[in-house]
Amino acid sequence: MRDRSRYADIFIKTLRELCTAVIHVKILKTCVVSTLLLLIPVALCSLQKVWAKDLRDELWSRVEELFTVIEKAGSEGMDVKELIRDLNKAIQLIRRGDEESLRRAKAILDGLSARVEEISRELPRYRLVRDLCTYSRVALLLSIPVAMYFLLPRAYLRLWYRYRRRWLVEER
Amino acid sequence: MRFDEEVFAVLLAIVVVACIFTAAQSIPRHGEAFTAIGLLNEECKIGDYPRYIVVGEPVTLCIYVSNHLGKPALLQVRMKIGSRGYLPTNTTPLNTTYVVVLERVLDDGENVTQKITFVLNRTGTNLALVFELWRFDTSVGRWVYDGKWVHLYVNVTRVVPSWGLRRG
Numbered sequence: 001m002r003d004r005s006r007y008a009d010i011f012i013k014t015l016r017e018l019c020t021a022v023i024h025v026k027i028l029k030t031c032v033v034s035t036l037l038l039l040i041p042v043a044l045c046s047l048q049k050v051w052a053k054d055l056r057d058e059l060w061s062r063v064e065e066l067f068t069v070i071e072k073a074g075s076e077g078m079d080v081k082e083l084i085r086d087l088n089k090a091i092q093l094i095r096r097g098d099e100e101s102l103r104r105a106k107a108i109l110d111g112l113s114a115r116v117e118e119i120s121r122e123l124p125r126y127r128l129v130r131d132l133c134t135y136s137r138v139a140l141l142l143s144i145p146v147a148m149y150f151l152l153p154r155a156y157l158r159l160w161y162r163y164r165r166r167w168l169v170e171e172r
Numbered sequence: 173m174r175f176d177e178e179v180f181a182v183l184l185a186i187v188v189v190a191c192i193f194t195a196a197q198s199i200p201r202h203g204e205a206f207t208a209i210g211l212l213n214e215e216c217k218i219g220d221y222p223r224y225i226v227v228g229e230p231v232t233l234c235i236y237v238s239n240h241l242g243k244p245a246l247l248q249v250r251m252k253i254g255s256r257g258y259l260p261t262n263t264t265p266l267n268t269t270y271v272v273v274l275e276r277v278l279d280d281g282e283n284v285t286q287k288i289t290f291v292l293n294r295t296g297t298n299l300a301l302v303f304e305l306w307r308f309d310t311s312v313g314r315w316v317y318d319g320k321w322v323h324l325y326v327n328v329t330r331v332v333p334s335w336g337l338r339r340g
Contacts, residue, residue, distance in 0.1 A: 067246045067277060068310040074279060075243035077200070084244055084277045091275050134200065141195040145188040153180065 055102050059094050062109050063087065069116045076127055078119060086112050202242035208283075209249065209305040210236035211322040216285050227330045230289050235303060237276065238283035246308035248275045248315060251290060254300035254323065265304050265317040295328045 066087060074080045086108055093105035212234035213220045225231050239245045250270040260266050272290045292299075305318040 064246075064308060064310075064313070067244075067308060068313075070277075071244050071246075071310055080244060081279055084279050087277050091277070095275070134198065137198050138195045141191045141198065144191045145184060148187050149184060152183070 055106070056094055056097060059090070059102065059105055059109060062113075063091060063094070066109065066112055066116050069120050073119050073123055076123060077130060078123070078126055080119070083112060083115060083119070203240075205241045207241060207245065207247065207305060207307065207318055207320060208236075208238040209303065209320050209322055210238075211303060211324060212236055212285065214287075216287070221324055223326060225292055225326050225328045227292055227295055227328055230291050232287055232289045233301075233324070234285055235274070235288050236283065236285045237278065237305065239278035240281060242280055244277060244279050246275065246277050247318075248273060248306040248308070249288070250304045250306055251288065252302045252304065253292070253294075254302045255296070256298045256300065256325065259300060259323055260302060260304055260317075260321045262319045263317075265306075265321075266302055292328050295330050297327050298325050299328055300325055 066083075070080050070083050070087065074084075090105045090108040090112070093101040093108070211221075212218060213222075214232045214234070216234035216236075221233075222231060235249050237247055237249060239247065250265075251272040252266045252268050252270050254260070254266050254268070258266070271292075272288055274286060274288060276284055276286070278284060300323045302321055302323045305320040306315045307318045308314070309316045
């Protein structure tokens with residue numbers, strides 16, 4: 001009898017411990033799940049901030065790259081007004097910093113990249129044509145006095161004779 | 173009329189001078205390269221600057237920037253807080269972090285006047301609102317101080333709430 005009651009006690013005790021353990025596990029699970037649920041939005045927000053910062057840095061480095069080419073083209077005398085206007089728009093959007101603005105800035109910079117590349121390709125030809133025009137103009141201007149030195153007396157004499165073509169020489 | 177050699181010489185001299193002058197003008201050249209920065213009031217005019225500022229209240233001023241470098245320039249205006257005796261020089265900027273910053277690309281010969289709004293969060297007497305001009309130097313690939321700045325001395329005060337205490 002005594003043994004039976006002891007076994008029953010042990011059984012009940014074990015059962016109680018088991019139940020407590022199960023309850024503890026449940027509580028633990030609930031805690032873990034709630035922590036995860038709390039952490040996920042925080043992590044998402046942080047990720048978004050990191051993404052926005054990364055994108056902003058990336059866009060800034062693109063602005064700097066594009067400006068380097070625009071500066072070179074502008075210093076050679078190319079018309080870069082439109083490109084500067086678009087670059088300023090992109091800079092303003094990057095400064096705003098929100099997701100939508102960054103996306104718009106990226107789109108503007110994508111469009112600018114193609115145009116800047118085109119300008120970069122055209123630059124050597126533009127430089128050659130510009131130099132040719134300048135030197136030709138200078139050469140033309142400097143050749144005027146030389147031409148005048150040789151041609152003006154002849155032209156004057158030709159005109160002088162033409163004007164007096166019908167004149168008669170009279171002996172006195 | 174005989175073709176006079178003296179007349180011819182005078183004509184030739186005039187033509188030589190005129191041609192050399194025109195040729196010199198047609199060669200492209202840049203004058204002195206410089207940038208400029210100016211501080212204007214809220215209405216973007218000279219004078220009538222704020223002397224007293226309240227902590228936490230937005231203040232608006234106008235910044236004028238001009239580019240005559242002979243090429244486009246990526247310029248940046250950094251607003252910092254200095255004090256009497258603690259101002260930038262032609263070679264060194266203030267060694268403090270900036271409160272506000274604004275960037276702009278300007279073509280050669282272009283200028284811009286832009287409003288700048290900021291809030292101060294510390295009190296002080298004779299604080300200097302310093303606006304430094306920085307330029308993106310493409311040869312080194314980073315921002316460099318352009319050696320130009322403007323500043324405005326202000327007193328920044330805090331508004332103390334009155335509790336309306338009455339006697340008797």
